[in-house]
Amino acid sequence: MESFTIIIDGKECEAFPGETVLKVAERNGIVIPTFCYHKELRPEGACRVCLVEVEGAPRLVTACTLKAIPNMVVRTNTPRVRKARATIIRMILNNHALECKDCDKSGECELQMTGFRHASKDIKYKEEIRKKRILIEGKLIAINTDRCILCRRCIRMCGENMGNRVLGIMERGYKAYISPFNGNFEESGCEHCGSCIDVCPVGSLLDRTFKHKGRPWKLEKTWTTCTLCGSGCYMEVDTCEGEIKRVMGRIGVNHGENKGYLCVNGKWGWDIVYSKYRLKKPMLKRGSGLEEISFEEAMKVIEDKLKVGNFEVFVDSSLTCEEIDLIADKFRTKNVISDAFNYQRFLEKVEETLNICSLKEAFDSDVFVVVGDFLEESNPVTATLLRLKVIQEHKRIIRVGEFPSKLDSISYKVFIDDMEKTLTSESLNKLLHGKRFSLIVGGTIYDLIKSEKIAEIVAETFKGASIHPIPPESNSYYVAKKFRIKSKFNSSVSIYFVNSNEKFALSEGGEFKILFTPFYDDFASRADLIIPTDTFLEKEGKIHPPSTTKKPLKSAVKTEISLKVFLQKLPVFSQKLEPTPSSLIIPESTDTLVVISKHAKGMMSTYSNHVASVSGRNKTLEFSINGTKKKILFVEKFDGKVVEILKSSYPYREIGNG
């Protein structure tokens, strides 16, 4: 694109066609105050704080909506602009509650900042503040309507960027306030991603778990990566005196892959650190009960057991690279089992003929072929980023799946049919002809029985194209690359490294079970020796997505328990037991697909009270697609029943009748 110059405040600035004056000014270091404008949102021009003077224009114009044109002369700091700006901020402040002393936003409030810098110091208006006195309280989000300045950022975020449209404006005039449908977040289908809180310029939309818990200027900020799912979101963890107070995405400031968007687990799942299920001491099975022992004793038990018996290791694919390296180093065996088993099988089929690329590289192309269902459940933020590519950059999504999805409404073309049929079909081929496209694969696809077959078809039809296989867990790619994973245990001693215990329960094996886990629950009680580990918020390390760069983890809270330290102290165990071939039992006929919702993922709805408060119940959904009936078991919370069902078909997630 050819650039041209415009003059802002006497400075010659380079501008590109279609850019707004505000954007050009921002790039050139000229500050124009804003409220309703947000980098990630569609400009609206509602607050009028960004008024600027344009030579030749009779009136002041909002810089956020004004497109730059060649030879434009803009002034942002004339007396006329300053006066208008001060009046507008004064009018906004006039109906703002001004409860800064007990507002959680105070200290990072945009109205506070802009008000101090640009508002007039004298109060002209004698009219009394019009209080609405409506407080809307959801389980995790609250709205204080008196502080709202009606910039509509939250509505644009919720409706356009997230595609949920939970929030709306009720009433009109000075009575207008922001509310979800019927004043109820859960009823209106809120996903609790927390993006509305993140973009609110004042303290109107509040994180209820942070309410009156701390002041922003006292908080220590740690930037780390969330390992609760394969999206691996970069996020800010705020702590005060060694205790986590909240997690922020910082949309617009965050330079991570996720651009600051989070899901309910990332935003509110931090309370797993303080979960009542957290383990403090190792536990050994004696008789029928478990007994607390010290770490040294635990180490001795491991040494005794591993000296005599053959052993196998289960490696959770949400551990850090360093931990996985240490496990591989200390437990030298070819018998490794992992939940990345399905992912590895898929990866092996496609990597021969296709070019594995990172999400960022995949996003460079114009058309994305999104293969797989329920991406919004397995990797919510990746689904959001795909949505944003369409909304903000007008790229195209062609969705190939077997069930309806949230992405359908913004897809250019949706194929809901047998995936094998669609991928080889002429119509898909025609759509991609001559286009720069990339494949993005994820969701439930890896857990299907036909997953390998689909991988073969993809490898055959799209030879040479780039593919981003979205990892189901944060470090699936690293585990899949490092080990040769098998599907079932057959040794006398099995060692599990897990971050959530359903993984342990799902692939049980061995006579003596050693479990490394942060949590103790019903499933963990089946183990013979349990050793506590740290959660992702306490770890230092890296995770490796399918990309050349690793994502860093920084510990936000200190803990005495550390898996890394424990592993370093262990001696090296090696065995020459030959790996047993994977024997997969493929169910004959299946009619139900088990979908693990984002709440159930990593057993978050069990360990985290915040996530549990907004998760629903397990349910069976029925779909009729192209005349055939399909059933889905939608898991919102892991219990013994769900584990039994999944275990019967492990490692697949498709079950037969009954």
Add this chain to the structure above:
Amino acid sequence: MDNLNWLVKEIEKLKRNSPYPSARSLIMPALWIVEKHFPEILPEHMEVIAKILGVKPVEVEEIARFYAMFHTKKKGKYVVRVCTNLSCMLNGGESILQAICDHFGVKPGETTKDGLFTIEEAECMGLCNGAPAMTVNETRFTNLTPQKAIAVLEEFKRKENGKDNPQER
């Protein structure tokens, strides 16, 4: 429940005969059906509309609560709107409103005890040539005086009292 089923059928009929390209445009006509046939627009009704038209419930609620002619709170059988905009005000619209309110013992925006009339102060209804004006549901009454206005409403009341059940739909 029967009423809701009836509403579902009505809105589906509306959708079938829609002159508009998008279902969103039907939110207001659909709300109008509820407004006409139910004493108030309830969240249940909005949910039904949202589901059939394929929009989010909050979009329906926004519209229902924005316009003064949609009632999300219980209204009387007859909604009496007295204009107090410029032409009507100059010709005594405010005194008519006052007289009616005094007669029935209510304030503007309230419903009479028998549930018959909801008295509202309205903006311009385009009846300036016959100012001062008022409407009872969708019937116009122009060139009013306080006495005339009360007489009109008393006539409505007399007719209603003749019927067995004034609250029937």
